[in-house]
Structures are given as structure tokens and as C-alpha cells.
Amino acid sequence: MNIKENIKTLVIKKPLKLDCGKTINNFPLAYETYGSLNKNKDNAILVFHALTGDQFVTGINPVTKKDGWWSYAVGPNKSIDTNKYFVICANVIGGCMGSFGPSHKNPDTNKIYGTDFPVITINDMVNAQVNLLDHFEIKKLFSIVGGSMGGMQVLQFISNFPDKASTVVPIACTSSHSAQNIAFNELGRQAIASDHNWSDGKYLSNNTLPDKGLSVARMAAHITYLSKKGLQEKFGRKLQERDALKFGFDADFQIESYLRYQGSVFVDRFDANSYLYITRAMDYFDLVKQFDGNLSNAFKKTKAKFFVISFTSDWLYPTQENKDIVIALNAIGADVGFVEIKSDKGHDSFLLDVPDFLKTLKNFLDKSYSER
Amino acid sequence: MKTEYKIIVDLIEEKTRVLDVGCDDGILMESLKKNKNVDARGIEISKDKVQTCVSKGLTVIEGNAELDLKQFPNDSFDYVVLGQTLQAFVNPEIVIKELLRVGKKAIITIPNFGHWKVRLNLLIKGTMPITESLPNEWYNTPNIHMCTIKDFVKFSKIINFKIFKSLALTNKNISNINNANLFYKNLFAELGIFLIEK
Numbered sequence: 001m002n003i004k005e006n007i008k009t010l011v012i013k014k015p016l017k018l019d020c021g022k023t024i025n026n027f028p029l030a031y032e033t034y035g036s037l038n039k040n041k042d043n044a045i046l047v048f049h050a051l052t053g054d055q056f057v058t059g060i061n062p063v064t065k066k067d068g069w070w071s072y073a074v075g076p077n078k079s080i081d082t083n084k085y086f087v088i089c090a091n092v093i094g095g096c097m098g099s100f101g102p103s104h105k106n107p108d109t110n111k112i113y114g115t116d117f118p119v120i121t122i123n124d125m126v127n128a129q130v131n132l133l134d135h136f137e138i139k140k141l142f143s144i145v146g147g148s149m150g151g152m153q154v155l156q157f158i159s160n161f162p163d164k165a166s167t168v169v170p171i172a173c174t175s176s177h178s179a180q181n182i183a184f185n186e187l188g189r190q191a192i193a194s195d196h197n198w199s200d201g202k203y204l205s206n207n208t209l210p211d212k213g214l215s216v217a218r219m220a221a222h223i224t225y226l227s228k229k230g231l232q233e234k235f236g237r238k239l240q241e242r243d244a245l246k247f248g249f250d251a252d253f254q255i256e257s258y259l260r261y262q263g264s265v266f267v268d269r270f271d272a273n274s275y276l277y278i279t280r281a282m283d284y285f286d287l288v289k290q291f292d293g294n295l296s297n298a299f300k301k302t303k304a305k306f307f308v309i310s311f312t313s314d315w316l317y318p319t320q321e322n323k324d325i326v327i328a329l330n331a332i333g334a335d336v337g338f339v340e341i342k343s344d345k346g347h348d349s350f351l352l353d354v355p356d357f358l359k360t361l362k363n364f365l366d367k368s369y370s371e372r
Numbered sequence: 373m374k375t376e377y378k379i380i381v382d383l384i385e386e387k388t389r390v391l392d393v394g395c396d397d398g399i400l401m402e403s404l405k406k407n408k409n410v411d412a413r414g415i416e417i418s419k420d421k422v423q424t425c426v427s428k429g430l431t432v433i434e435g436n437a438e439l440d441l442k443q444f445p446n447d448s449f450d451y452v453v454l455g456q457t458l459q460a461f462v463n464p465e466i467v468i469k470e471l472l473r474v475g476k477k478a479i480i481t482i483p484n485f486g487h488w489k490v491r492l493n494l495l496i497k498g499t500m501p502i503t504e505s506l507p508n509e510w511y512n513t514p515n516i517h518m519c520t521i522k523d524f525v526k527f528s529k530i531i532n533f534k535i536f537k538s539l540a541l542t543n544k545n546i547s548n549i550n551n552a553n554l555f556y557k558n559l560f561a562e563l564g565i566f567l568i569e570k
Contacts, residue, residue, distance in 0.1 A: 305431070307426070326433055326443070327443040330433070330443045330444055330448075331443060331444070331445055333389075333445075333448055335431055336431065336433065337422075337425075337426060337430075337431045337432050337433060338422075338432075338433040338434055338435070339419060339422045339423060339426065339432075339433075339434045340419065340434055341419070342419060356419075356423065359423070359427075360423050360426055360427075363423070363426050363427040364426050367426070367427065367428070367429035368429065370429075371429055
């Protein structure tokens with residue numbers, strides 16, 4: 001992974017006390033920006049990425065040479081219009097696109113951290129990213145937006161910094177990671193750990209990569225991002241470049257070949273230990289528990305305008321979990337809108353070309369911006 | 373804007389908090405914001421209509437009044453508006469009680485099934501009435517609990533809520549309903565508009 005070039009990095013000098021008890025300082029936070037900050041510095045949107053995303057939201061990702069993960073939603077005249085807004089996105093700490101993570105060297109031992117890297121949480125991630133506001137001298141963001149784990153960061157951010165955003169858009173997420181989601185994440189972690197090359201996380205020092213384990217983790221996770229109907233319509237029982245079953249264990253079916261491909265391209269851009277750390281952060285996320293069982297208290301101090309979006313076919317972060325956020329907000333009379341978008345594309349709907357979603361997101365942001 | 377909406381806007385005081393249940397495409401909410409400086413929220417069951425409301429900058433949640441009113445605390449709104457949908461609920465009694473729990477006051481409008489055309493329709497044709505305001509056949513109508521203005525007044529006594537103001541809409545003319553004229557209003561009004569309190 002050649003990632004050093006093209007990466008903007010902010011070195012955070014201020015000590016950050018992590019939830020695990022350790023304190024980190026002088027650590028790098030990699031970020032990217034799109035559009036330009038206006039004179040009043042009131043047009044900034046902080047976008048939070050999901051599990052395997054990074055700071056390269058749109059355009060061509062200079063490291064992977066592929067489209068940014070949210071190219072459908074972010075760009076000139078798109079839902080998050082970079083002609084109008086200044087979009088900032090940081091690689092989460094624990095990640096592998098330049099921010100402080102397990103593939104970095106421990107300055108104390110001069111060895112790569114691996115699993116000696118401290119366990120980080122969603123709370124730690126947003127506490128690191130809030131430093132970007134000082135860096136750009138932004139007092140208040142116009143909006144914070146994110147889907148999936150990005151949505152969890154949105155919720156945590158507004159809870160930690162209630163007056164630092166005017167509008168808040170959590171998409172396809174939850175306030176408390178479910179047992180089912182923890183289970184899927186554990187499956188991924190165990191796939192990685194059972195790859196001999198993982199070597200208890202010390203693979204970078206050994207120069208062996210747990211590609212098999214990481215690709216199986218990705219394959220399993222990828223299924224959870226789609227819907228049964230979507231899979232059936234796209235693949236059905238179609239065979240992969242053959243006319244009949246081969247009575248073996250090659251990829252007979254297109255869906256098998258597709259998953260194998262997804263797994264194989266993923267290992268080129270993602271670090272196995274980062275996958276462990278970030279999935280752990282998601283599993284530990286429980287905003288309800290942070291506020292003693294009452295989610296409403298997480299939002300009591302903010303006057304921000306919320307807009308919650310879910311998708312009909314998302315069974316990973318189903319509508320009810322998104323609605324729980326709406327219910328908690330309504331219970332304290334907060335300003336909250338909510339819509340469930342009809343889509344067969346599963347949890348991944350927020351990343352894909354789903355016109356109703358893209359239009360609704362744009363309408364909400366643009367209208368709120370003009371009325372600010 | 374529909375005369376019905378104009379009447380509702382007139383009934384609502386300035387700078388209050390209003391929940392529009394079944395807010396449709398948000399026309400009433402927009403007018404309340406513009407004319408009465410109201411903090412307006414909406415619930416709407418149709419995804420398309422929620423999206424229309426969002427494009428107008430309105431705060432609307434997708435939901436169903438029978439399931440989603442319970443998330444609002446007691447007295448969280450000054451007014452809750454329910455326009456021409458009471459008859460579509462499985463249990464209108466629970467809905468009215470919920471409206472009056474969530475709102476200090478409620479404004480309910482009902483298409484009057486006691487209108488002479490409806491009565492005549494059934495009397496002459498012997499089939500379920502179809503009129504301009506009730507255009508559906510019996511088998512595909514969402515209106516499963518039709519009532520008349522008189523029924524609604526009676527209902528207020530049965531489930532114990534106060535009617536503060538009752539207005540009749542007849543041919544775009546607005547008039548008050550009282551005990552003395554109830555018989556006639558129930559025969560000639562197309563719509564009843566009620567401001568109620570617990």
C-alpha cells in the first residue's frame with residue numbers, strides 16, 4: 001500500500017484521552033477537502049466515512065485510483081454540492097489511509113503497533129476529528145453527515161459538541177450496535193485472526209499479509225450490505241462464464257465470483273488490523289448506554305436540526321433502529337425530520353445511485369442552508 | 373389554498389407549536405409558518421409526500437398517526453391538526469385521545485356523511501354514496517369509519533372531550549354550528565371543523 005503521497009495530514013498536538021484510558025498526542029489525522037470555505041466560514045460540512053471508507057469522498061481516490069466512496073452524493077451540483085459547500089472528511093483514527101492507526105510505528109518501541117495499538121471508539125474518532133474545526137477556524141459547521149458508521153459518528157459528534165453543527169444528518173445507522181451486527185463483525189475478525197499470515201497482528205513486521213482472512217471478512221460483510229431481493233435480481237442463479245455446473249468448488253455461480261472479486265480488491269486497499277480496530281469501535285458504540293439508558297439525553301443540549309434517513313431493504317441498520325433516534329429526538333421536542341427511502345439495494349443504498357435518496361438529501365441541505 | 377385550510381389557519385394563534393397529522397404535501401404547514409409564525413411539524417404516511425415536504429424545508433417525519441403519536445410527550449404541541457382523516461383510522465377513539473394528550477388543543481375536520489346528497493344517494497340508488505368529497509367505492513375507500521357532524525358532537529359526549537368551536541363549511545361559506553342549527557348544518561354542510569380540548 002503506497003499511501004504516503006497525496007495525503008494531507010494534520011498533526012494533532014493536543015493530548016487526546018481515549019476511552020480505553022490511554023492518552024495519545026502528536027498523532028496524524030489524514031483528511032481531504034472539497035469546495036471552498038466561504039468568508040463567514042459557515043458553509044462547511046463534515047462528512048464521516050463508514051467502516052471501509054476514507055477521506056477521499058469524491059473524485060478519483062489518488063491511492064486506489066478508483067472513484068471516491070461517495071461520488072454519487074458529493075460533488076459539483078450533487079446532493080452535497082461542492083460548488084456551495086466546503087466538504088471536509090477525515091480518515092478515522094484506527095484507519096489505514098494516513099490517520100494514526102495500527103500500521104503506524106510506536107515511537108516508544110520503534111515497532112509497528114499491530115494489536116498493541118490502543119482500542120479506539122467512535123467517541124475517540126470524533127474527538128480527534130473536532131480538531132479540524134480549529135484548524136480551519138470554523139466555529140460552527142453547517143452540517144454533519146454520514147451513513148452507517150459515519151452516522152454513528154454524526155450522533156456522537158453532536159452529542160459531544162452540541163453547538164458545533166446547525167444540521168445533523170445520520171443515515172442508515174443506529175444509536176446502539178445490535179447483537180446481530182456485533183456477530184457479523186466478530187465473524188470478520190475471526191476470519192482475519194484464523195489466517196495464519198495474520199501472526200497475532202504482527203504481519204507487517206513479518207512481511208506476510210493475511211489477505212485470505214481479510215478477503216473472507218469482506219465477502220461476509222458485503223452480503224450484509226445487500227438485500228436478498230437485490231442479490232436475486234442481479235445474480236439469481238446465473239452461472240459464471242460456463243454453461244453448466246462443473247461439480248467442483250470453483251466459482252460456478254456469478255454471485256460467488258462477484259464476492260471473490262470484492263474480497264480480492266478489498267485487500268489491496270485495506271489493512272487487516274484496521275479492520276479489527278474499526279469493527280471493534282462499531283461494536284462498542286452504545287450511545288443509549290452512554291446516557292444511562294435514555295437516548296434523548298444525548299441530544300438535550302443541541303438546537304440543531306436533524307434529518308434521519310433509512311432504507312426499506314436495509315436489514316443491517318433497519319428502519320426501526322433509525323426510528324429509535326427520531327423517537328428520542330421527538331421526546332424532547334427537537335427539530336427532526338425522518339424519511340424511509342424505498343430501495344432494493346440494502347444497506348449500501350446510501351452509497352449507490354438511489355435518486356430518491358440523493359434528491360431528498362440535497363433538498364434538505366439546500367433548503368436548510370438557504371433558510372439559515 | 374383550500375377554504376378548509378384558511379379556516380384552520382384562522383383558528384391557530386401566532387407563534388405556537390403545531391403538529392399537522394397527515395400533513396400531505398405541507399400546504400397547511402407552509403401557510404401556518406408564513407402567516408402565523410408557527411413552529412410547525414408534520415407526520416405523513418406517504419414517502420412521496422414526505423419528500424415533497426422536505427423540498428419545501430418543512431420538518432416532517434414519515435409515520436402513521438396510530439403508531440407514531442405515542443413518541444411525543446404530553447402537551448408537546450399547542451395544537452394538533454387532523455384534517456379529514458379521522459374516518460380512516462381503525463380506532464378513532466384512541467386517535468382522538470392521543471391527539472389531546474400530545475396537543476393542548478386539537479383541530480379535527482370531518483367530511484360530513486350526513487350531507488343531503490349522501491343521504492339522497494343512498495336513499496334513491498340504494499348503493500353506498502359516491503360524491504365529490506367521497507369519490508371511492510365502498511370496497512376501496514380508505515374511509516372505514518364515516519361519521520356525520522351530529523355523530524361527532526355525540527361522540528364528544530361519549531368519550532368526554534370539549535368542543536370549543538364548531539364550524540360548518542357549506543359551498544365555501546363558513547358558519548357556526550350550535551345546538552339550535554345542528555339539524556340543518558348536518559344536512560347541508562360538506563365539512564365540519566372542530567376545535568377541541570380534553
